Amino acid sequence: MIWEIFLQRNRAQYFFESGNKQGAYLFLFTFETGCPCSRKRQLPPILPRFMINFEFEADYVLENERALLCPLNSQDYDRLLPFSLQEPELWQFSLVQASGAAQLRNYIDLALAARKAQKEYPFIIYDKREKAYAGTSRFYDIQLTQKCLQLGYTWYGRAFQGTGLNKHCKFLLLQFAFEQMGIERVEFRADSRNEKSIAAMKSIGCTLEGVLRSNGFTAEGTRRDSTVLSILKAEWHSVVKERLQHKMN
Numbered sequence: 548m549i550w551e552i553f554l555q556r557n558r559a560q561y562f563f564e565s566g567n568k569q570g571a572y573l574f575l576f577t578f579e580t581g582c583p584c585s586r587k588r589q590l591p592p593i594l595p596r597f598m599i600n601f602e603f604e605a606d607y608v609l610e611n612e613r614a615l616l617c618p619l620n621s622q623d624y625d626r627l628l629p630f631s632l633q634e635p636e637l638w639q640f641s642l643v644q645a646s647g648a649a650q651l652r653n654y655i656d657l658a659l660a661a662r663k664a665q666k667e668y669p670f671i672i673y674d675k676r677e678k679a680y681a682g683t684s685r686f687y688d689i690q691l692t693q694k695c696l697q698l699g700y701t702w703y704g705r706a707f708q709g710t711g712l713n714k715h716c717k718f719l720l721l722q723f724a725f726e727q728m729g730i731e732r733v734e735f736r737a738d739s740r741n742e743k744s745i746a747a748m749k750s751i752g753c754t755l756e757g758v759l760r761s762n763g764f765t766a767e768g769t770r771r772d773s774t775v776l777s778i779l780k781a782e783w784h785s786v787v788k789e790r791l792q793h794k795m796n
Contacts, residue, residue, distance in 0.1 A: 598726075598727060598728075598729050599727045599728065601691060601727075601728045603662055603663075603665045603668065606618045607668075607723070609670070609719040609720065609723055610675075610719070611715055611718070611719060612675065613674070613675055613676055613711070613712060613715040613795075614672060614673070614674065614675065614712060614715040614716050614719060615672075615673040615675055616670040616671070616672055616673075616684070616716060616719055616720070617670060617671055617673070618662075618668070618669070618670060618671075619655065619658055619659065619662075619669035619670055619671045619683060619685070620659070621655060621656075621659065623655065623671045623680075624651065624652060624655055626671065626680045627645075627651060627655075627671070627680065627682075627683070628648065628651060630682070630702075630704045631645055631646055631647060631648065631650070631651040632647070632648065634704060634705055635647065637682075637702045637703075637704070637705075638702065638766065639741075639766065640737065640738035640740065640741040640744065640765075640766075640771075641700075641702070641766070642763050642764070643657060643700070644766055645702075658683075658685060658700070661687065665689070666687065666688065666689060667685055667686060667687040667688075667689065668685060668686040668687075668689065669683060669684075669685035669686075669700065670683060670684050670685060670720075671683050672684060672703070672712070672716055674707055674710075674712055677706075677707070681703050681704055681707040681712060682701070682702045682703035682704060682707065683700060683701070683702060684698070684699070684700060684701040684702075684716060684720065685698075685699065685700045685701075686698060686720070686724065687699060687700065688734075691728075694729060694730050694731040694732070695730065695731065695732045695733075695734065696724060696728075696730055696732075696733060696734070697733070697734045697735065697736065698717075698720055698721075698724070698733050698734070698735055699735060699736060699737075701713070701716075711794075711795065713747060714751065714791060714794050714795050715795055717751050717791065718788075718791045718792070718795060721733060721778065721783060721787070721788075721791070722788070725780050725783045725784070730780065731779065731780045732777055732778075732779055732780070733777060733778050734775065734776070734777045735748050735753055735775070735776045735777065735778075736759075736773045736774065736775055736776075737773065737774050737776075738765070738771050738772075738773060738774075739758055739771070739772040739773060739774045740771070745774050745776070748776050749776070750794075751787065751790070751791055751794070752778060752782065752786060752787035752790050752791070753776035753777060753778055754776060754777055754778070754779075754782070755774070755775075755776050756775045756776060756777055757774075757775055758772050758773065758774055758775065759772065759773040759775060760772050
């Protein structure tokens with residue numbers, strides 16, 4: 548694969564993987580652009596062809612023809628508030644609640660604080676087909692020295708569920724983790740009662756590892772079990788990447 552650099556559309560500098568229509572497009576913005584997630588940025592040094600020296604302070608934007616993932620910031624509160632007020636059931640199985648204005652503010656503040664502490668990297672998701680914000684996702688428990696991280700805190704509004712958007716987002720995030728960050732293992736966790744989420748993880752190629760018993764509180768205050776799944780770098784290159792590309796087509 549050859550990485551090419553283009554300075555074009557909307558005065559933005561694009562780094563993208565040549566010849567891969569489904570590939571992750573890494574955008575580093577230098578100006579205010581027409582992109583819905585655009586913000587003024589200071590351009591980091593030009594990236595190497597394959598791997599990057601991941602920096603929590605840098606703003607990484609991932610895009611393909613369907614999905615656009617931008618770093619979450621405090622201004623995204625208003626974009627996500629309608630979900631928080633109208634669809635509180637989205638966080639039924641979440642360890643951190645975001646239903647209601649106050650809890651959404653706390654949800655975003657905790658995510659941004661975790662990024663500042665170099666533990667997490669949250670994204671807001673924009674559905675390019677529907678021209679609307681759809682939800683969030685993030686890398687968390689990031690261990691760069693061990694080359695491991697978890698992928699989660701993923702939720703989509705009802706209108707975006709089952710539309711294929713999740714597969715596009717997972718492709719972008721996994722490709723970035725394995726091929727640019729150099730991660731060796733991506734872990735996923737879900738409340739063991741959340742059969743829909745666990746089925747979605749298995750459908751993209753996650754391997755079921757087991758269950759962590761009574762490892763957290765539910766929204767109701769009871770204890771929950773967490774199902775653990777994962778994808779290894781070798782599995783991404785040998786099976787999962789091609790499977791996801793096929794599903795997106």
